[in-house]
Amino acid sequence: MQTTAVIIGAGHAGLAMSRRLTERSIDHVVLERGELANSWRTERWPTLRLLTPNWQTRLPDLRYEGREPDGFMAVTEVIDFITEYAGIVDAPVRTGTTVHSVRAGGAGFEVQTEHELWRARSVVLATGACNRAAIPAVAGGVPSTVAQVTPMTYRGADELPEGGVLVVGASATGCQLAEEIRQSGRPVTISVGEHVRMPRTYRGRDIFWWMDRAGILDERHDEVDDLTRARHVPSPQLVGTPERSTLDLNRLRAEGVRIVGRLGRVVDGVAQLSGSLANVCALADLKMNRLLTRLDEWATATGVDVDVERAERRDPTLVDRRPALHLDLRGGEIRTILWATGYRPDYSWLDIPVLDRSGHVRHEGGVVTDAPGLYLLGTPFLRRRSSTFIHGAGADTDELGTHLRDFLGGATSTRSCVR
Amino acid sequence: MAITDTPIDNGVNVEALLGAREALTAAPEAAQFQWRASCTWRKGTHSHSTVEGFTGLGAEQQHRTSYGFDIDHPECFASEDHGATPVELVLVGLVGCLTAGVASVAQHRGIQLRSVKATIEGDMNVLGILGADPEVRNGFESITVRYEIDADATREDLEAVVAQSQKRSAVYDIVTNPTTVVVEIA
Numbered sequence: 001m002q003t004t005a006v007i008i009g010a011g012h013a014g015l016a017m018s019r020r021l022t023e024r025s026i027d028h029v030v031l032e033r034g035e036l037a038n039s040w041r042t043e044r045w046p047t048l049r050l051l052t053p054n055w056q057t058r059l060p061d062l063r064y065e066g067r068e069p070d071g072f073m074a075v076t077e078v079i080d081f082i083t084e085y086a087g088i089v090d091a092p093v094r095t096g097t098t099v100h101s102v103r104a105g106g107a108g109f110e111v112q113t114e115h116e117l118w119r120a121r122s123v124v125l126a127t128g129a130c131n132r133a134a135i136p137a138v139a140g141g142v143p144s145t146v147a148q149v150t151p152m153t154y155r156g157a158d159e160l161p162e163g164g165v166l167v168v169g170a171s172a173t174g175c176q177l178a179e180e181i182r183q184s185g186r187p188v189t190i191s192v193g194e195h196v197r198m199p200r201t202y203r204g205r206d207i208f209w210w211m212d213r214a215g216i217l218d219e220r221h222d223e224v225d226d227l228t229r230a231r232h233v234p235s236p237q238l239v240g241t242p243e244r245s246t247l248d249l250n251r252l253r254a255e256g257v258r259i260v261g262r263l264g265r266v267v268d269g270v271a272q273l274s275g276s277l278a279n280v281c282a283l284a285d286l287k288m289n290r291l292l293t294r295l296d297e298w299a300t301a302t303g304v305d306v307d308v309e310r311a312e313r314r315d316p317t318l319v320d321r322r323p324a325l326h327l328d329l330r331g332g333e334i335r336t337i338l339w340a341t342g343y344r345p346d347y348s349w350l351d352i353p354v355l356d357r358s359g360h361v362r363h364e365g366g367v368v369t370d371a372p373g374l375y376l377l378g379t380p381f382l383r384r385r386s387s388t389f390i391h392g393a394g395a396d397t398d399e400l401g402t403h404l405r406d407f408l409g410g411a412t413s414t415r416s417c418v419r
Numbered sequence: 420m421a422i423t424d425t426p427i428d429n430g431v432n433v434e435a436l437l438g439a440r441e442a443l444t445a446a447p448e449a450a451q452f453q454w455r456a457s458c459t460w461r462k463g464t465h466s467h468s469t470v471e472g473f474t475g476l477g478a479e480q481q482h483r484t485s486y487g488f489d490i491d492h493p494e495c496f497a498s499e500d501h502g503a504t505p506v507e508l509v510l511v512g513l514v515g516c517l518t519a520g521v522a523s524v525a526q527h528r529g530i531q532l533r534s535v536k537a538t539i540e541g542d543m544n545v546l547g548i549l550g551a552d553p554e555v556r557n558g559f560e561s562i563t564v565r566y567e568i569d570a571d572a573t574r575e576d577l578e579a580v581v582a583q584s585q586k587r588s589a590v591y592d593i594v595t596n597p598t599t600v601v602v603e604i605a
Contacts, residue, residue, distance in 0.1 A: 194586075264597040275561075275595035279585040286579045322561060357447075 003029050005122040005404065006111045008102070010036050010093045012082050013378040014126030016059050016393040019089040020401030026408065028120075030091050031113060033098040037082035039128060043152045044075050047180060049240035050390070051172060053206050057081065058391050060398070061088055070206065072240025078390075103351040108373050122373040122404055125350070125361065129379045129388065130343035136168075139339065141266030146329050147336045151177065154338060157184035163335030164188070166271070166327065168263050170195045171234040174340030175247050179239075181338070182257050189327065189334070190252060192277060193262035197284040197317070198236040200246040202292060203299070203308040207238070214298040217386040218395075221365050224381075231381045234342070249281065249317050260324050269330040273323070281317035289313060345379070366400045373407055375400050431526040449477045458490075465491040465501045506541060506559070513590045514539040514564060520584030521566070530576060533569040540564075562594065 005021055007014045010032035021028045035041060050057060055069035062085050064073075073081065086093060094113075101112045108121035133150030142148060147161050151173045154160075157180055167178040170192040182188040198207050211217045224230045239247040249259055261274035292313065299305035327334060347355060354370050356362050361376050365383045368374035377396060378388060386392030443450040452475035458468040471485035489502030503511070514537050525532050541562045547555035568577050585591045 262596070267597070272597045276585070276591070279582055279591075282578070282582045283586060286575070286582055289575070290579075 001029075001116050001118045003027050003118060003120050004408065005029075005124060006031060006109070006118050006120040007124040007126055008099050008111070009126035009128065009377075010086065010091065010095065011039065011126060011128060011378070012037075012059060012085065012390050013128070013393045013397065014124070015082065015086050015089060015091050015093075016397040017124050017126060017375075017377060017401065018091040018093075019060050020397045021404070022089065022091075024401055024405045026401075026405060028092065029118065030093040031097045031099055031111070031118075032093055032095045035095050036086050036093065037079045039130070040075055040079050040082065043130075045151060045154050045177070046075065046156060048176075049074050050078060051235070051238045051240055052208050052389050052391070053240070056208055056212065056389070056391050058394065059085055060394050061085075070244065071242060099349055101349050101351050104371065109352075121408060122375070124375045124377060124400075124404070125347075125368075126377045127345065127347075129345050131346035132344045133339060134342040134344045135339045136263070136341055138263060138265045138271075139337075141269075142337060143269045143329050145332075146334055148339065149336060150339050157181040157186065160184075160186070161335045162186070164333050165336045165338060166191060166329075166334045167338045167340055169193070169340035169342065170237065170249065171340065171342070172236060172238055174338075175237045175249075175252060176239050177338055177340060178252055178257050179247065179255060182252070182255050187258075187333075188256075189258040189260055190249075191260050191263045191273065192249065192280060193274070194234065194280050195284050196234055196236040197248055197288045198238055198291070199248075199288075199314060200238060200244050202295065203305075203311060205308055206244065207236075210295045211385075213304070214295055216294075217384070217389070217392070219385045221381055221383050227381065230385070231379075233380070246314075248314070250315060253318055258324070259319070260327070266329065269328065271327040271329055273325050273327065275323075275325060277323045278319045281319050285316050366396060367403055373404075375404060427526060427529050427531045429522045429526045429530075429532050431523045433523065433527045436523065446477075449475075451475075461501070462499075463491075464496070464498045465489065506543065509594070510539045510541050510562070513562065513588075513594055516588045516590035517564060517581075517584050520588050521568070521580055524580045524583045524587070525570065525572075528576070528580065530570050530572045530580065533571075534567075535569075536567045538565050 004026050005028035007017050007021075007028060007030045010030050014030055014032075018028065018030050032038060049072040051072070053069065054064040054066065054071050054073060057064050057073060062081070064081075098114045099111060100114060102123055103110050106119050108119070109123045111118040111120060111123060133152045135150065139148060149160070154177065160181065164187040165181050166189045167174050167181070168191045170178075170190055174190060178188050178190045200207060202210055208217070221227055237248050239245075253259055259277070261277035262280070264272045264274050266272070292311070296305070296311050299308060344359060345361075347359065347361065352371050352374065354361050354368050354374065360379070361368060362370060363376045363382075366376045368376055376382065377400070378393065380388050383396045383399065384392065387396055452473065454473050456468050456470045458466050460466045468488045468490060469485050471482055473480050488508065490505055490508065491501040492498035492504050493500045518535060518537055521535055522532060539562065541559040543559050544552075544555045546552040547557040566581055570577060572580070
């Protein structure tokens with residue numbers, strides 16, 4: 001089978017790219033291992049909602065037009081949104097088509113699926129950044145009496161064994177699930193490393209309204225001081241609820257969740273916890289306040305501050321004077337460990353040497369410079385801070401679609417349109 | 420950030436450190452260091468340790484000169500007190516590491532330091548090391564560091580400097596997180 005470009009993955013990013021290629025009259029196909037929005041259908045827990053408000057959930061040619069612009073889409077709504085989008089842009093999607101390998105060959109790439117071989121001059125990797133739960137090596141020391149789950153297998157607190165739960169990781173996923181599991185009546189302990197604290201609303205507006213208006217989400221990969229760090233910032237401690245309430249460690253503590261330090265290792269069935277809890281909380285508080293100060297300064301400079309509420313600061317994160325440094329996993333107190341320790345991409349099918357030591361694709365703003373014609377979408381800070389959000393695909397695919405067109409035209413070097 | 424007419428100088432060569440970060444990212448094998456000390460028992464609880472050589476940047480390296488440390492215990496432990504206790508040296512290592520970090524981070528952030536003073540306290544129940552109470556650990560129950568910093572910066576800026584110094588400190592990491600220790604007889 002022959003086409004000009006193959007897009008792998010029919011999530012929001014792959015479909016937005018399809019729209020960009022159609023607009024540029026570039027013949028292409030979108031290969032999808034499952035159904036449209038497959039990871040939303042199969043790899044997310046049922047109560048999950050987007051972190052971004054509905055008004056912000058938009059793709060080229062489709063935006064939310066419902067009655068709750070300040071609400072947050074549930075998983076089923078996201079699936080409907082993406083499915084509707086595939087129809088609107090008339091994307092040439094082949095569902096139920098798992099890609100087994102992508103390699104260099106012919107005048108470009110050879111994409112072997114479970115059904116057939118595709119030859120194309122360009123390939124777009126739109127499989128996302130969250131294909132596997134990242135489980136730290138220390139999990140190997142956890143006694144077999146303790147059940148282990150990940151956010152990709154978790155389907156609700158009621159499916160967990162009775163008894164205590166240790167949630168490892170305090171970013172958006174860990175904090176949300178710690179709260180949900182606590183509400184089921186189970187004793188919950190959360191192990192906290194470096195994290196990003198953020199209020200849901202600030203001065204009466206959603207935090208994403210602020211970051212959108214102040215240009216923070218549009219900051220580009222070639223503008224930030226330290227791109228490596230920016231690409232590894234954990235997801236903020238946010239949750240999208242109808243009440244638009246703020247989820248942080250102080251709230252979890254008030255709900256009875258025990259807060260402990262980062263999990264260091266497990267020796268003889270005993271988990272050893274870091275004594276750095278006070279500092280990671282201090283760092284998160286300072287960083288949050290720097291963000292809010294920046295937003296205040298922007299509001300003053302632009303005159304926006306007359307339309308919003310008074311500036312305020314949240315209480316510092318409460319930390320026990322002597323947080324626990326050990327957790328005995330053999331005693332029955334902890335029956336389940338939930339690893340909310342992040343996600344990794346899976347490129348086991350990518351037979352092109354473009355991965356770095358940690359298994360991520362080396363790229364410049366989504367252009368895989370070591371393999372001209374290969375493109376990447378939807379990874380943290382791919383081209384701008386918004387790259388992992390649904391609306392971030394709009395600008396990213398526009399620029400990369402242009403780069404791809406120019407690459408096919410052969411008129412320009414691979415670096416010409418990175419900016 | 421302070422705005423001054425004269426360039427900020429805390430005596431830290433930030434450009435060299437940033438250059439090293441870039442160079443070592445490109446050549447990760449050169450980033451693998453090994454730090455060493457050797458120790459000779461003198462008498463009783465008194466020993467003498469020296470540091471001189473270490474490995475790094477893909478080669479054997481030397482301090483400008485060798486440095487020696489007498490280690491002992493005080494007279495109330497029925498020792499002769501020829502030097503600091505090992506646990507005090509841990510405190511010295513931690514506060515020295517954090518203070519180097521304070522200077523470096525301040526330099527990087529354009530904060531001129533005029534003086535930095537710190538006290539460090541480690542609380543310990545010695546029933547642990549005496550083997551008198553199995554519920555008591557050998558090591559510190561907690562460690563408290565207090566900084567007095569005179570600098571051209573707000574309190575919040577200084578809090579951020581001190582927090583970042585902890586985040587990037589090797590000894591802070593060693594003290595707060597588990598480390599595999601292998602002890603064997605040659």
